[in-house]
Amino acid sequence: xxxxxxxxxxxxxRHKNQGYLQLLALCPLLLISNSVVSALGLGLTALTVLTLxxxxxxxxxxxxxxxxxxxxxxxxxxxxxxxxELLMQAWAFELHQALGMFVPLIVASCVLHSDAEGxxxxxxxxxxxxxxxxxxxxxxxxxxxxGATRELLGTGALFADLHQLLPVATNWKLxxxxxxxxxxxxxxxxxxxxVTGLLLALKNVIVQKPASPAAIATDVVAGxxxxxxxxxx
Amino acid sequence: MMQxxxxxxxxxxHHSLRxxxxxxxxxxxxxxxxxxxxxxxxxxQHESERAALAAVLPNTLHDNDLLAAAFTLLPNxxxxxxxxxxxxxxxxxxxxxxxxxxGSGVILPLETADGYSGTIVLMIGIDADSSITGVRVxxxxxTPGLGDKIDITLSPWIRSFNNRSLPNTPAVLWQxxxxxxxxxxxxxxxxxxxxxxxxxxxxxxxFEANRELLLTEAAP
Numbered sequence: 418x419x420x421x422x423x424x425x426x427x428x429x430x431r432h433k434n435q436g437y438l439q440l441l442a443l444c445p446l447l448l449i450s451n452s453v454v455s456a457l458g459l460g461l462t463a464l465t466v467l468t469l470x471x472x473x474x475x476x477x478x479x480x481x482x483x484x485x486x487x488x489x490x491x492x493x494x495x496x497x498x499x500x501x502e503l504l505m506q507a508w509a510f511e512l513h514q515a516l517g518m519f520v521p522l523i524v525a526s527c528v529l530h531s532d533a534e535g536x537x538x539x540x541x542x543x544x545x546x547x548x549x550x551x552x553x554x555x556x557x558x559x560x561x562x563x564g565a566t567r568e569l570l571g572t573g574a575l576f577a578d579l580h581q582l583l584p585v586a587t588n589w590k591l592x593x594x595x596x597x598x599x600x601x602x603x604x605x606x607x608x609x610x611x612v613t614g615l616l617l618a619l620k621n622v623i624v625q626k627p628a629s630p631a632a633i634a635t636d637v638v639a640g641x642x643x644x645x646x647x648x649x650x
Numbered sequence: 651m652m653q654x655x656x657x658x659x660x661x662x663x664h665h666s667l668r669x670x671x672x673x674x675x676x677x678x679x680x681x682x683x684x685x686x687x688x689x690x691x692x693x694x695q696h697e698s699e700r701a702a703l704a705a706v707l708p709n710t711l712h713d714n715d716l717l718a719a720a721f722t723l724l725p726n727x728x729x730x731x732x733x734x735x736x737x738x739x740x741x742x743x744x745x746x747x748x749x750x751x752x753g754s755g756v757i758l759p760l761e762t763a764d765g766y767s768g769t770i771v772l773m774i775g776i777d778a779d780s781s782i783t784g785v786r787v788x789x790x791x792x793t794p795g796l797g798d799k800i801d802i803t804l805s806p807w808i809r810s811f812n813n814r815s816l817p818n819t820p821a822v823l824w825q826x827x828x829x830x831x832x833x834x835x836x837x838x839x840x841x842x843x844x845x846x847x848x849x850x851x852x853x854x855x856x857f858e859a860n861r862e863l864l865l866t867e868a869a870p
Contacts (some may be wrong), residue, residue: 485665489672496676500683507687510694601795 442526443556447563447609449519451571454578456564459511460557461582462505463523464550466497467530471549474531475542487641494527512581559616566612567595571604655829668829703745704758705802706784707775712747712754719746723759730863735856737761737849739769746864747777753865754778759788760853764845767791770800774853775810778865779797781815785850807843816854824851 447464450456470493502520506513527645530552539549569575575591602608681819698718703716727733755764755777762770768791775783785808792798799805810833825831826844835843857864 485669485672488669491673492676496680499680503683503687503691507690507694510691510698514698599795605794 430481433614436485439526439531442529444610445519445522446526446556446560447613448606449516449522450560450564451604452568452578453561453565453576454512454582455516456560457557458505458509458516458582459519459523460553460560462498462501463526463556464553466494466501466523467527467553467556468546468549470494470497470527470531471545472542475540475545490531491528495524498524498527509581511578515578515581517634530556552614562611562616563609567603567608568618570600570612571602571608572599578650665853690694690714702773702786702788703775706773706786707745707747707755707757707777708783711777711783712749714746714748716745716747716757719748720744721746731859732856735852735859737763739763742771744864755783756857756864758853758857760849762845762849764841764848765790765792766797766839766841767793770842770845770849772849772853774850776854776857777788779815780817780854780857780861781813782811782850782854784809785811785846787846793839796836796839799836799839800842800846805836807836808846810834811850814850815856816858821851824848 446459449459470490473493474490498521500582501523502513505516505520565575568577573592573594573596576589577591579589580587603612658677697738699717707716709790723730723733723736723738723742723744724734724741725738727738736758738759738761742761744759745757746753747757757773757775760772760774762772769789769793770787772785773791774785775789777783786802787800787808790798790800792800799807802808819832822830824834824847826833826835826840826847828835828840829844831847833843
């Protein structure tokens with residue numbers, strides 16, 4: 418194996434592992450997102466933490482040595498999440514009661530996202546902030562999509578308890594249909610994984626056209642020794 | 651890779667200092683936010699506890715601060731007669747309500763293990779006339795969609811205890827309708843309401859057995 422191959426190989430593997438890891442880190446957050454309000458609560462917290470941590474990391478990029486990047490990211494993200502949790506307890510107490518001990522789980526997701534982007538500390542503060550914002554927006558959208566689907570299927574309503582997040586939104590509950598026998602599976606834990614799987618499949622159908630054999634063939638880097646090209650997540 | 655000893659020592663010191671600085675900075679940040687939010691969080695917690703207590707014993711029935719009039723009930727508390735009626739598995743708080751310094755009611759914690767899964771923890775408010783002012787489920791692990799209708803957010807069933815007392819509901823009627831009693835069961839779930847009805851009945855019996863102690867003893 419020559420050095421060039423190892424490089425490509427490592428990059429590819431790293432990329433794939435990141436994908437799996439991000440999906441894994443997302444799981445606990447998905448499980449808690451059984452309504453729009455809980456998904457929004459977790460998503461917005463993650464958005465704030467990730468954006469702020471990216472900004473702060475890029476600001477102190479000169480000071481952070483390569484060997485210390487990971488511990489620094491973990492410390493910073495953990496501290497910011499704790500702060501966000503305290504603020505949520507102070508100003509959105511009911512929401513914190515509902516999300517409870519799951520807020521700290523944001524740390525795993527955020528650390529992986531900071532890591533995935535090849536360390537925000539190598540970018541300019543503005544670029545890092547925007548990256549964090551975009552990354553977290555995707556997270557937020559995914560959570561809200563899953564939360565909304567589960568709430569709709571499980572209770573027939575949308576935006577219940579939104580006042581926990583927005584004090585003005587007292588009567589924003591949208592009863593789409595009502596039933597005496599709600600589809601409980603959607604609200605319970607397995608529902609999160611089922612809904613996520615179905616939404617991913619739907620996304621793949623809409624966004625990704627199946628790659629033609631020709632496209633896969635041209636995808637192989639010229640001169641590369643790789644023969645196996647596996648699917649993407 | 652070999653490094654000269656002094657270089658590696660310097661690297662270690664360098665790294666430690668940097669990491670220490672980051673740790674100190676994040677600790678400072680967390681401390682700052684904690685100090686800023688501490689008082690408000692305590693307020694919010696008390697407010698939420700008061701709201702939970704007001705749900706079982708209306709604020710119109712007392713003029714004291716219930717949180718300040720809390721007392722501890724132990725499992726099989728020797729200070730009370732027939733303590734096993736509350737079914738407590740661990741120490742929990744009760745609250746004395748006073749109106750003009752006279753006992754006007756009490757909030758009691760109770761537990762029952764006769765539900766479908768796990769322990770159901772409840773709070774019951776009883777006024778000086780021995781009538782129930784409210785019952786709420788504090789904690790349960792009943793089947794979602796079936797037994798969990800004991801939760802006020804899912805069904806108003808738990809309100810059917812309001813204004814009940816031992817005189818107005820004879821002992822034989824403290825059962826679900828299926829067993830010949832006065833309380834509705836749920837479709838597909840009889841065990842849970844049966845357990846709750848029995849626990850609430852027991853709480854009233856406990857109140858009668860300890861009436862003087864619960865109502866008249868001055869708050870500590």
